[in-house]
Amino acid sequence: MNIMFMNFKTLLIGVVTSFLLTAGLFVTSDFVKADSHGEFNFIPRIIVFQGNVFINGKRINEYETDITDGITLIAKSGDIELTTEVGSFTAGRYHIQLGPNLDENSTFEIWLENQVKAEESLFYGADSNGKWSLSVIQDLHFSEMPVATPTPTPIPPTPTPTPVVVQPSFLSGQIVSGSSGENAGAGLKLYAVINDYTSETVEIEDGFFKIVVDPKYDYYVGEDIVFILEGIKALTTHKFLAGEFNKEVNLIFPNIPATPVPPTPTPIPPTPKPSVPEPTRTPVPAVIEKIIVEVTSTPTPTPLPVIEPKEEKVEEQKSEIVVVEEESSGGACGANIDPNAPISSGHIAMLLSPLIFIGFRRIFGRN
Structure with a gap:
């Protein structure tokens, strides 16, 4: 009895909840239609494709191989590539989502490991009735199993030996x-x-x-x-x-090239030196030497008393005067004078003329 009551209670709650949800959808739909000027769709344009994967009519998970699950399935359309793995949710099956940010009415080719192409393709767009389906079941058939890409074994780099310096x-x-x-x-x-x-x-x-x-x-x-x-x-x-x-x-x-002949150097004429004009010579005036004769005043001799000399003494004095005149005179004229000749009056006048000139000058200068 209690079990029946609980089942009835659960059923009643489910009916009420369904009614409220349905009523809410209608109210919301009417509100949106009344308040909008265009068509509005709450459902995003996403299509989830899923199905079995067959290789030569046999499900891929039935093959005794280690690569049946984990194989990469690639959907290609132009430059767009979407990938998933076979068996990621259920063994031997695939699941892949197309949308929402894709061009409508796009067709995607399906490849296994980018090696084998499926016979079917996936269409992203509305169905023939213009409706979008959230989930589409589509099995995929392939003609052969893709070849497993071997995992390269990392090879440690070979150490480069240090080069050794050798002699030439x-x-x-x-x-x-x-x-x-x-x-x-x-x-x-x-x-x-x-x-x-x-x-x-x-x-x-x-x-x-x-x-x-x-x-x-x-x-x-x-x-x-x-x-x-x-x-x-x-x-x-x-x-x-x-x-x-x-x-x-x-x-x-194979052959020997000709011996190169050094080119004959072209004589280069010497560069003429620029002629430097001689400076104009400034005439230098002739230097006139001035001879200044300094005349020393000679005191007037005091007249001596006249003493009549003897004849012998006069002759001796004459001879002395002649000798002195010969010694003091020079040049060619003096050389021709006879030392024994008497002194002429002309000579005496020439000797005494300076003294007479000085004396006259003193006398007239005082006056």
Whole structure:
């Protein structure tokens, strides 16, 4: 009896609840229609597709393989790709949601692992009656099982060995043409190449070369040395050996380039030096030397009493005067005077004229 009462009570509550919900929907619908000017749809345009996945008519979960579940299912439409996994909810089945932010009336191709395409496609849009379905059941059929993508085993990086520095090698020998047998002329340029290493360029001397090959590191040991002569590759090569000193490395080239002739230098005319005009010479006035004769006043001699000398004494005085005149005079004129000749009155006047001039000047100056 109690059980029947409880069932009746539960049924009554369900009926009342359903009635209230239905009434609320109608009221809300009428309110929206009365207050809106256009069509309004509460249901978002989302379609959930689900169904079984078949491989050659057999459900995928019936295959004895480890990849039946967890296979990626891809829906493609243009540039849009949506993915899900087979068996994520139920073994052998798929579930995928399309919408809401998609273009209506879009068709999606279905792929397994981006390898096998399904026979069916999924349509995003309203049905033939113009209604949108929230859930659509659609089985998918594939012709074969996709190949499992192997998971790459991570390989630890191989440690790069530290290169070892090695000694250079010295090589020399003859350079011969393979066609004519002639030696290379002096002045031609030669260099050596080992992979990405290029040596310095050297000049040929009388058909012989000398070159140092120094790639520095041990990973060049055993590699071929290629010789280049003026852009021409040698027919012979040589293995690089660290620290090698070899004077018998003869090189053969298909042909020997012509010996370069140094161009004749064009004589350059000397640059004329600009002429510097000589400065105008300013005439220098002649220097006139002024000779100033300083006249020293001579006191007037006091007259002495006249004493009549004897004849002998007069002759002695005359002789003395002549001697003194000879000694004090100079030049050619004095040399021709006879020392024994008497003194002329002209000479005496010439000697006394300065004294007379000074005396007159003193006398008239006082007056």
